[in-house]
Amino acid sequence: MRSPLLYSQHMRFAPEYVSVVLNENFEDAKTLLLEPLMAINYAHLVMLAECGIVSPHDAQALRLALDGISLAEVRQVRYDGTYEDLFFYIERLIEERVGPDVAGRLHTARSRNDLAMTMYRLWQRQRVGGLVERALALRDGLIDLAWRHRDTVYAMHTHTQPAQPSTMAHYLLAVIEQLERDTVRLLAAYDATNVNPLGACAITGTGFPINRRRTSELLGFAGPTGNTYGSIAAIDYLLESAGAVQTLMVGLGRVIQDLLVWCTMEFGYVRLGDGFVQGSSIMPQKRNPVALEHARIIASKAVGQAQAVVTAVHNTPFGDINDTEDDLQPLAAQMFRDATRAVTLLGAAVRSADFNRERLADRAALGGTTFTELADTLVRDHDLPFRCAHSIAARLLSARTADPSLPLVPALDAACQAVLGRALPYTEAQLEGILSPEHFVHVRTTHGGPAPSETTRALEASRTLMAQHHGQWSHRRLLVEQAAAALRAAAGELGA
Numbered sequence: 001m002r003s004p005l006l007y008s009q010h011m012r013f014a015p016e017y018v019s020v021v022l023n024e025n026f027e028d029a030k031t032l033l034l035e036p037l038m039a040i041n042y043a044h045l046v047m048l049a050e051c052g053i054v055s056p057h058d059a060q061a062l063r064l065a066l067d068g069i070s071l072a073e074v075r076q077v078r079y080d081g082t083y084e085d086l087f088f089y090i091e092r093l094i095e096e097r098v099g100p101d102v103a104g105r106l107h108t109a110r111s112r113n114d115l116a117m118t119m120y121r122l123w124q125r126q127r128v129g130g131l132v133e134r135a136l137a138l139r140d141g142l143i144d145l146a147w148r149h150r151d152t153v154y155a156m157h158t159h160t161q162p163a164q165p166s167t168m169a170h171y172l173l174a175v176i177e178q179l180e181r182d183t184v185r186l187l188a189a190y191d192a193t194n195v196n197p198l199g200a201c202a203i204t205g206t207g208f209p210i211n212r213r214r215t216s217e218l219l220g221f222a223g224p225t226g227n228t229y230g231s232i233a234a235i236d237y238l239l240e241s242a243g244a245v246q247t248l249m250v251g252l253g254r255v256i257q258d259l260l261v262w263c264t265m266e267f268g269y270v271r272l273g274d275g276f277v278q279g280s281s282i283m284p285q286k287r288n289p290v291a292l293e294h295a296r297i298i299a300s301k302a303v304g305q306a307q308a309v310v311t312a313v314h315n316t317p318f319g320d321i322n323d324t325e326d327d328l329q330p331l332a333a334q335m336f337r338d339a340t341r342a343v344t345l346l347g348a349a350v351r352s353a354d355f356n357r358e359r360l361a362d363r364a365a366l367g368g369t370t371f372t373e374l375a376d377t378l379v380r381d382h383d384l385p386f387r388c389a390h391s392i393a394a395r396l397l398s399a400r401t402a403d404p405s406l407p408l409v410p411a412l413d414a415a416c417q418a419v420l421g422r423a424l425p426y427t428e429a430q431l432e433g434i435l436s437p438e439h440f441v442h443v444r445t446t447h448g449g450p451a452p453s454e455t456t457r458a459l460e461a462s463r464t465l466m467a468q469h470h471g472q473w474s475h476r477r478l479l480v481e482q483a484a485a486a487l488r489a490a491a492g493e494l495g496a
Helices: 004-009 015-032 034-050 056-067 071-076 086-107 112-148 168-193 212-219 228-233 236-262 290-313 329-352 357-362 371-382 386-402 408-419 428-434 437-442 452-492
Strands: 153-158 161-167
Touching: 015 034, 015 071, 015 086, 015 329, 034 056, 034 071, 034 086, 034 112, 034 212, 034 452, 056 086, 056 452, 071 086, 086 112, 112 168, 112 228, 112 236, 112 329, 112 452, 153 168, 153 357, 153 437, 161 168, 161 437, 168 236, 168 452, 212 452, 236 290, 236 329, 290 329, 371 386, 371 428, 371 437, 386 408, 408 428
Parallel strands: none
Antiparallel strands: 153 161
């Protein structure tokens, strides 16, 4: 009997379809899906043999055929249009070794539909995991940097204008906590991805007595997916990852923008290490922080790719369609690749950064950034309504802006007389202390505030959470590694 596989091998496709679609998909599959496909073949074979669906003799022959396939040689193959895709090419190689009757048994109780969805989840799981690792490394670097700058005061901005003094540790902690939430989102995306569609077959499962939990164990999945139709039709696992990537990239892009501004000569707050800057072919003075620019554009590309993933599947039928399959996977892969590049580059650049403490401190009080604390002090010391104290502070600031040489005491007396009709007793030294950036920072011990005592506590908490997230990720990675070892062992025992 002529096998369906032999028939498919002699099919000829239109040259336009070959060049525009099938060739492109074949090349993408060799890069992204070859190793997942082979792992699925082994796991499915082990399960079929254990369930008695494939005989020990045939299982051993199939395992030897799989062992004989060189992935390096497959990657060198050029698509010739005599088979549809990588799956059929691998099946052809198996048939050449064991014949069509035995080769065809490997496809019992599965379809290219569930096979494809399982491949996608396997490679995506790896990419999400790689991004988790890079995000953790970035957090490690930022925590170390923040620890060194718990006392480094500088002027924070709101609406691009100097607002209030804080510390560099306080700023960096805001970034760190954002990354902590990003890590939670990425781990959740990993878990949403890490379930096994294999066994859902085309859309309705199978009448064969398969064991979906066994293939899940062998492939390192947390378990099988549920509804067999949803196992093929649903794409929310990828959208969840795209959302996590997009949120991470948008957040880091805003931080990168701050760092680039701080690297300007006009600000002069940060100097990157020599390995992260470039000069000019004509201007000898240039020291361009190009690593941050590259990180910004690469992150922006990942944002666009994440949105493109969403757009590609928006308003498509809820079912088995090409829109969610081979043509979509390279786009998702590029999204993960660029996101990982951006986080890796930013993490390395941050570790090289040198903050100019003196420059930061010199500018911390410029523009009246500490006058909120004067108003607060008047409220605490004299039980004034805040709006009244705010008016006094504003008048004092206006007077000092008009004449920076004006002593603080007469300026405060004039402001108090105008607002209260009386003076308040402060010395010049007291007012200078109240208006110092260091005082402003040190009295703000509110939970989450910039006081070194509070940022020290917060950084210790971040270190603790970092250890927890490292542990959670290491546990997930270990389960995958153990599953791979168990699959190798189980496959090696076939037919023994």
